[in-house]
Amino acid sequence: MYELSRHLRHFNRYVSLTGNQQPLLATFNGCNLLAKRTTFILKRKYPVKLLKYGETEFRLKGKDYVYDLVQDTEVVKKPSVKIVLKQYIEGVGLKGDVVNLPRNKAYNEFLLTGLADYATPEVLEASKKLKKEENKQATASSPFAQLTTKYLENFVLSIVMNKENPWTIQPWHIRVAFRKAGIQVPEHAIKIPDKPISGPDLSLENRDFVTTITVNGREKANVRCRIHHWSTNPSNRMPYVRYPGSIKTEPIFEADAPILDNIPLIPLPKEKSDF
Structure with missing residues (x-):
């Protein structure tokens, strides 16, 4: 479209120089020129020669119209948007x-739904009052505290104990089991049952008990x-359970x-079909 409009403009100049008072663009109704806010930053591939002494202009050559693309503003990542939350999310x-959230997510999920406002100076001043109210109500200790508790409650923790040596379940056993599962839990946040669980006792194999984990106190x-x-x-190990x-x-x-x-419980994975 840009090339067409450029050729039409050059043709209009030619027509006006030949005496035709009605340029082609004025009579050509089949072409719709739509404005588009695009910016391309270019640089010349070959430097233009300098004017000699006494010259006022010179004709550009074909290589003078060759450009390298420096930046296309359409593909530049848009900056994130700073918003103030009006409630716990x-x-x-x-x-x-x-x-700070991506522009589309902030606009569609938070600003349009009224869950947040743009971080203007007035809103930032009002957010201080909101923080005081939040501290009094104490909805959650952190944005990810409830996500953490949900993850832990959907987790089956395997407590691996020795089959030959005597043992009694202690908080550090739970901490080590969490560490083997890739989760770091301090001992002071672990509460085991009041009644002791001792072994080895094969009647306890694959049986469950509840441990309470405190997140952020x-x-x-x-x-x-x-x-x-x-x-x-290896010959004394328990049978494999899938x-x-x-x-x-x-x-x-x-x-x-x-x-x-x-x-x-952990849902069973879907079996792959042969078809």
């Missing part, structure tokens, strides 16, 4: 928090823990049964 922020998550006996002697976290088993303590019934 899980995984994003607390009430009154100032967050406020939110609590009940985690399903499952005992598994392990031996260094997808143990998806199998419902009996609790060690009957008092934990209502809590374990509300904790979901």
Whole structure:
């Protein structure tokens, strides 16, 4: 379209020089020229020669119209938008928090729905009051606290204990089991059952008990823990069980049964079909 309009303009100049008072663009109605806000930053590939002494102009050559593209503003990543949250949003922020989000997400999910405002000086001043209200109400300790508790409550923690040597479940056993699963949990945030669990005892194999994890000293998550006996002697190990976290088993303590019934198991993966 740009090339067509350029040729038409040159043709209009030619027509006006030949005496025709009606340029072609004025009579050509089949062409729709639409404005588009695009900017291309270019640089000449070959430098234009300088004027000699006494010259006022010279004719440009073909190579003088060759350009290299420096930047296309249409493909430049747009900066993020700073907004102020008007309420607690899980995984994003607390009430009154100032967050940076991608433009489309901030506009479609937060600004249009009234969950946030642009971070103008007036709104930033008002956000200080919102933060004070949030501290009094104490909705959540952090934007990701509830996400963390949900993740832990949907997790089946395997407690691997020795099959030959005697043991009693302690908080550090839970901490080590979490570390093996890629989760760092301090011992002071772990609460094990009051009744001791000792072994080795094969009647406890693949049976569950509940451990309470405290997140940021406020939110609590009940985690399903499952005992598994392990031996260094391969011939003395327990039989292999496929997808143990998806199998419902009996609790060690009957008092934990209502809590374990509300904790979901890991769903079975979909089997691949041959067709």
